[in-house]
Amino acid sequence: MAKPRNTLVILGATGDLTRRLLLPALYRLHTLNLIGDLRIVGYALEQWSHERFERYVHDGLKKFAEDFDAAQWDRFRARLDYRSGELKAEAVGSLKPLLSPGTLFYLALPPSLFGAAADALGEAGFAQAPRGGWRRLVVEKPFGNDLDSAKKLRTQMHAHWKELQILRIDHFLGKETTQNLMVFRFANRFLEPVWNAQHIEQVQITYAETLGVEKRAGYYDHAGALRDMLQNHLMQLFSLAAIEPLSTWDAEVLRDHKVEVLRSVKRFTARTVDKHAVRGQYAAGKVGRRTLRGYREEPGVPADSITETFAALRLEIDNWRWEGVPFYLRSGKRMASNCSEIAVQFKRNPGALPGEVAAEQNWMIFRIKPNQTMTLLANAKIPGLELDGRQVRLTAPYAEDGDSGFSAYEQLLMDALEGDRTHFLRFDEVEWAWRVLDPVLKAWKRGKPEAYAAGSEGPEGQHRLLDADHQWRPVRLVAGEDDA
Numbered sequence: 372m373a374k375p376r377n378t379l380v381i382l383g384a385t386g387d388l389t390r391r392l393l394l395p396a397l398y399r400l401h402t403l404n405l406i407g408d409l410r411i412v413g414y415a416l417e418q419w420s421h422e423r424f425e426r427y428v429h430d431g432l433k434k435f436a437e438d439f440d441a442a443q444w445d446r447f448r449a450r451l452d453y454r455s456g457e458l459k460a461e462a463v464g465s466l467k468p469l470l471s472p473g474t475l476f477y478l479a480l481p482p483s484l485f486g487a488a489a490d491a492l493g494e495a496g497f498a499q500a501p502r503g504g505w506r507r508l509v510v511e512k513p514f515g516n517d518l519d520s521a522k523k524l525r526t527q528m529h530a531h532w533k534e535l536q537i538l539r540i541d542h543f544l545g546k547e548t549t550q551n552l553m554v555f556r557f558a559n560r561f562l563e564p565v566w567n568a569q570h571i572e573q574v575q576i577t578y579a580e581t582l583g584v585e586k587r588a589g590y591y592d593h594a595g596a597l598r599d600m601l602q603n604h605l606m607q608l609f610s611l612a613a614i615e616p617l618s619t620w621d622a623e624v625l626r627d628h629k630v631e632v633l634r635s636v637k638r639f640t641a642r643t644v645d646k647h648a649v650r651g652q653y654a655a656g657k658v659g660r661r662t663l664r665g666y667r668e669e670p671g672v673p674a675d676s677i678t679e680t681f682a683a684l685r686l687e688i689d690n691w692r693w694e695g696v697p698f699y700l701r702s703g704k705r706m707a708s709n710c711s712e713i714a715v716q717f718k719r720n721p722g723a724l725p726g727e728v729a730a731e732q733n734w735m736i737f738r739i740k741p742n743q744t745m746t747l748l749a750n751a752k753i754p755g756l757e758l759d760g761r762q763v764r765l766t767a768p769y770a771e772d773g774d775s776g777f778s779a780y781e782q783l784l785m786d787a788l789e790g791d792r793t794h795f796l797r798f799d800e801v802e803w804a805w806r807v808l809d810p811v812l813k814a815w816k817r818g819k820p821e822a823y824a825a826g827s828e829g830p831e832g833q834h835r836l837l838d839a840d841h842q843w844r845p846v847r848l849v850a851g852e853d854d855a
């Protein structure tokens with residue numbers, strides 16, 4: 372058999388991320404004939420035989436892939452290979468005969484192992500591309516634990532790998548809504564003139580999840596909501612909502628613009644943290660008839676844990692476009708619903724309105740979950756003899772019949788194989804996000820988060836971040852409004 376042109380090596384091949392997300396994504400791309408002759412090599416500590424790995428992949432796909440099909444599986448399994456070993460140069464050296472001219476290494480590993488894995492691969496000589504080929508390294512999040520550790524990890528990785536070879540993945544950048552935010556903002560002429568502090572009152576970015584910590588306590592109890600969701604995913608949504616228009620569509624220009632936003636965020640100090648950041652931890656609560664246990668009762672969570680499962684921030688940007696506009700970001704586990712959105716409120720209208728019309732402030736809402744929609748809340752006349760008005764919802768799902776959507780991992784794996792860095796994080800994006808959050812992390816080493824009932828809208832304290840005339844949008848879904 373001819374040697375494949377490209378190989379993907381997954382380090383951490385027996386882990387949850389690989390089974391739940393990476394392999395189903397690769398399988399779908401395979402069924403769509405999008406990955407050519409790509410060879411997929413699993414690497415992990417477990418001393419499994421080839422057959423054992425195949426069985427593991429097979430069972431995982433049956434459980435997690437959308438359309439498992441026996442004939443497709445037969446072709447997919449021919450791509451697979453497996454090697455076991457530690458994250459040491461000598462051990463990973465066993466992968467050498469399996470590498471192709473184009474090889475992508477995917478670190479689907481606990482964050483504490485990113486540095487060791489990059490070193491081992493580098494020392495084995497794998498960062499050097501053969502003539503006409505390429506070598507790339509995909510790194511999962513979180514990149515570092517705070518600013519200092521992120522810088523150290525960068526230095527460690529740069530010992531063997533160039534920045535351009537490192538693809539820091541943030542799966543939110545592969546989400547349709549995130550990419551639509553860029554398209555919708557810049558492809559619509561009517562938006563740009565009003566996308567600024569003169570017309571926008573506030574921006575709310577909410578990512579609420581009904582899920583609890585599940586079986587991830589080992590990771591989550593060290594991370595917490597601020598590191599798990601805000602530092603990466605929500606800061607990315609925030610910077611895309613706020614960036615300046617690009618002169619050229621280019622990965623580096625886009626990333627420069629995002630960094631510019633992050634650099635313009637007004638910094639918190641130890642004294643101002645409380646005005647800008649709120650944390651909460653879910654306690655036992657009821658959803659319908661089900662009683663859900665509190666975070667501290669979850670398996671693997673210490674009974675005195677002060678890890679936050681909810682975090683909210685108030686960010687202000689010190690530039691001409693956004694001066695005075697608060698950006699509120701929040702994310703929490705075990706919330707009332709899976710309601711996630713970027714919601715932009717426009718300012719109140721000046722001047723007189725006809726008759727009885729009381730114009731409500733407009734909202735433009737980009738819904739991520741439960742459905743991907745865009746909604747404009749606008750005012751219109753109520754039919755009748757009077758000149759009366761009310762708010763109407765103009766909602767558009769942006770997938771049409773026949774559109775073939777891709778999951779975030781499908782999208783980003785394709786980008787990584789093609790070498791498109793647009794939707795990956797450059798180190799300075801990570802760095803500036805940590806700069807903003809470092810004072811919060813320091814402050815939160817003391818005290819404890821406010822409890823909120825599982826299944827609720829989060830801690831009361833979140834309201835103190837808001838300006839007097841602002842209110843959080845409801846996390847509960849309203850029947851009839853969300854099924855578009």
Ligand code: BG6
Nearest residue numbers: 512542543580582599600604779
């Ligand atoms: C992950 C977080 O990055 O994103 C999880 O680690 C979170 O805690 C998840 O649940 C949310 O993303 P999605 O795409 O699954 O809604």
